[in-house]
Amino acid sequence: MSDQPQPEPSSTVKDDELDRLMSLRDEFVSLATRGRFNDSASREWRRLPMNWRMALLLIAGIGQDHDNLGDLAERDWLEMPPPERDELRGVVRSAKKHLGALVALAAKV
Incomplete structure (x- = not known):
């Protein structure tokens, strides 16, 4: 193991990873809530x-x-x-x- 600092990942790598994590989060929320947020948002939009x-x-x-x-x-x-x-x-x-x-x-x- 080297004591030298590891180079920072480029901002595009960070952005890509953040996008991937946000997508996974959205998928998890959708699965965990069984679409309740979308259903509620649909009802609220329809009532406006x-x-x-x-x-x-x-x-x-x-x-x-x-x-x-x-x-x-x-x-x-x-x-x-x-x-x-x-x-x-x-x-x-x-x-x-x-x-x-x-x-x-x-x-x-």
């Missing part, structure tokens, strides 16, 4: 009014090159490609953070 779905799609930058945003908003949650779902999740997390603290703007007086 159409105008809110379209607003979230616009904020997420989805459908800017599409003629009819309503068509995209009518899709079921699992019909969307994973990158779109991930982007929407980020927008919803941000909305919860920023809109959850609003009080005066929601007041009826």
